[in-house]
Amino acid sequence: MIQNSSRKWDIGRFFQTLNYFEVIPFFSCLQRLFTSDDKSKTVHLGEKKMGTILVAGATGGVGKRVVRRLLDNNYPVRALVRDSHKAREILGDKVELFEGDLTLKETLTSKLMDDVSAVICCTGVRVQPVEGDTPGREKYYQGIKFYLPEVVDSPEMVEYEGIKNLLEVAQKSLKYKLPERTIFDFTNPTLELKESWGAVDDVVMGGVSQSNIKLIRNRAVFSGNVSTDNNGGFASVRTRNFEPPLDLSDYDGIELRVQGDGKRYKFILRCEGKWDGIGYCYSFDTIYNFTQTIQIPFADLIPVFRAKTVPEAGNFDASKIYSMQLMLSKFEYNGGLNPRFSPGLFGIEIESIKAYGGKPKPQFIMISSAGVTRPGRPGINLEEEPPAVRMNDQLGGILTWKLRGEEVIRSSGLSYTIVRPCALTEKPADKGLIFDQGDNLKGQVSREAIAQLCVEALELPSACNKTFEVREEDQPKNNSNWQDLLSQLTPDSI
Template sequence: MTNQNNRTQWDFGRFIQTLAYFEVIPFFNCLQRLFQGRAKDNKHRPLGDKKVGTILVAGATGGVGKRVVRRLVEGGYKVRSLVRDSQRAKEMLGENTELVEGDITIPETLTEQVFKDVSAVVCCTGTRVQPVEGDTADRAKYYQGIKFYMPEVVDVPEVVEYQGIKNLVQAAAKYLSKADEKVVFDFTNPSTDIKETWGAVDDVVMGGVSQSGIQLVEETALFAGNVSIQNSGGFASIRTKNFDTPINLTGYEGVELRVRGDGKRYKFFIRTQTQWDGVAYSYSFDTQPNTWINVHVPFADLIPVFRAKTLQDGEPINTSQIRSFQFMLSKFEYDGGLNPHFSPGGFALQIESIKAYGGASLPQFVTISSAGVTRPGRPGINLEEEPPAVRMNDQLGGILTWKLRGEDAVRESGLHYTIIRPCALTEEAGGKALIFEQGDNIRGKVSREDIAELCVQVLEQPKACNLTFEVKEGDGAGADLENLLLGLQRDRA
């Protein structure tokens, strides 16, 4: 035993600070907010199952695009809008979307920075078409789907509908992460909520004197400090506050950590309970000095523990209720065993990202095309029964022909995609029943509101991967998206 006279003085103040930061003692936390001038509503609380990863919206200032941006923001997504004029876009889209200037027709503008941290792309671009008359009132009627105004194209369809889409999808295929991954924390592009989520939990909570912290440096989270065995201590850690809503990683195989360490053995914990001192699921991993490695943490290999003691009758982890994460350096392994790669003193572990892996693939590229793209020149077509875009395809620069070529570029990209072919778009209110079909034979109309909502919904639907389908407004109550997708056939590889 350590002689009482050799005990190092315990830092009671740091002990209280730790409990206050993690809101273990609400009274102290309230005092801390009061003296530091913090509002009662901490807008930087962990956001839990807020949608992770950024959604890039191309054509964000268009009729459908601006609606997609609004719905994504309302749905808790982080949104980046690709625009040609950021000042004009800011006036239209407001402050809730990140703006990045670029043009799909100029591939040099589609840089890695545009796609940084992007998990999926929603493409709402299109050739501008307007009535020849150009009158404001007439244009409003034209946008309602009224057909008796002669349209004209403003852009060059080949450049926008084919070359532009091809440029965008090729850049996405180059820079997007794997379709079966879900980024949970990306420290290369930290947001404010990340900075306010993690804090130190050292052996000061048990009477020890180890000290650590987390800093955002060199596009990583640096977990570093000094671990001491004085006062029977011997661990240092960083941990997230409990997420307001749990992260749901159902369907994934495990978590991948991208780290660079110092040769020591660390632990990674996942908690599914809100208790401060409750059951945790632990995984030990070794690092290589000054070398980046990917550590796979299979959910099936996690060990249920309570204070480093294994629970023989512990239940498997509930991956739908993940409440917090923690990294730790400890002199103990499990059940009193010692960490074979532990030594007291300074340590450093850099963390680049935390991702879920092995999940069902989700669409990475959602694009809006048009019903009728296969009809120009199709044998047996009665042009008198077709909408204006089909009848006037040649006069409009072959707009549908080039849209089909753009679709082909998406299908050939290697990305998981969803191609939506709406019938005539209107400014009517959304919330209508929808009808999905394939084969490009249906005619009708559909609200831009409903198409925008559909673009957002398919992002979370594995069944929407590699589908091309037409959509129009129907009668009666609408079926949910999953049931609508059940009757569709995936495109052939």
């Protein structure tokens, strides 16, 4: 049995802790409050949800709008372009350019996919009016007067071979990659450690344990001296509250990469912003001097208040995570003792904290075209069909090759979304959208709306493995609920 002895309590450390977390002591008991109005004492993890997004065809009518929307949403963007000078003028300097041509396989090196989590492919074989286009491609884009079109390159090369080439390089890096979200990567830190994590030791209850967290050799090292004197027995580090709270509801749990000292630690998540509220805990054992991956399923977290379980607190709500805490404690739960606890020096190194087990989201979004299955379809009335269907043969089988390109994507093993827009316009995205499957839809839709759809689809598991047509309604849009629109669609049977 561990003997409790008495030692001088360090009131300085006590106030240091309260000050770091903006906790206000009140009367004789500890009434703890976060001053949530003061955003300087919260952690902003940033909006970045994924790795880099690769946009192919970024200089095109839809592509440049996709790039702009991605940047507006704080995604890192890499653009695959044929001419970097032209691309820089169109896209500005916030986007990374990669020069390459879909039809020239050797230009699509593996570097194209470095840190890429998804591809949005807006390429298309160049079509222009037979009589030549104006400099900004106005004739081609304006869609009011019908100009007789011609293709400039080979549809087979761009729409099929090109897509095959891009997929090949994308598959190598994206296949079998399960969705995960990095929350802290101490090997490549983006936040000041001392601004986001601080020590919370038993000094807050009168104890004398001492710990800290420091960045050493690309790891966050939580170490210190834990003591059971003054009825204490825990040391911990905790993040300041996340602002906004983290939404990890699309994931199964938290994954830690740690190298420990053989002791048992607790990882604690809170889904309320209060200092002294309920923590959802998970205990895990470390192996001395050995790097481990610890998976903490949200479903296995135990609601605890000051080391006593609170079953009535209900399940953990992963949609609003306010803080994280890593603790070494003498106690397990409800008075039980940590079997691997011993007072004295300890240390655990954290490499990264991630969310794991995310539902698949689209890894490859392709803009195809309505009408791809219509050339040669029995019973089709060509008079009523859009020019690309009527003139498929004159345009080098443009839709036929687009369909072949789609088929390569559907059988790629990547999670994908294939968007088949009706005639594209330069108008604003101010109309509601109609989605359909079966390739019978006719009408038009703005490039802006298609760009918005592609960027929204990136975060929506319900967009996965679906092929669908899109056109605009005549009515102005009510707020689009992308999730609802996409959930109604049937996944492809491959």
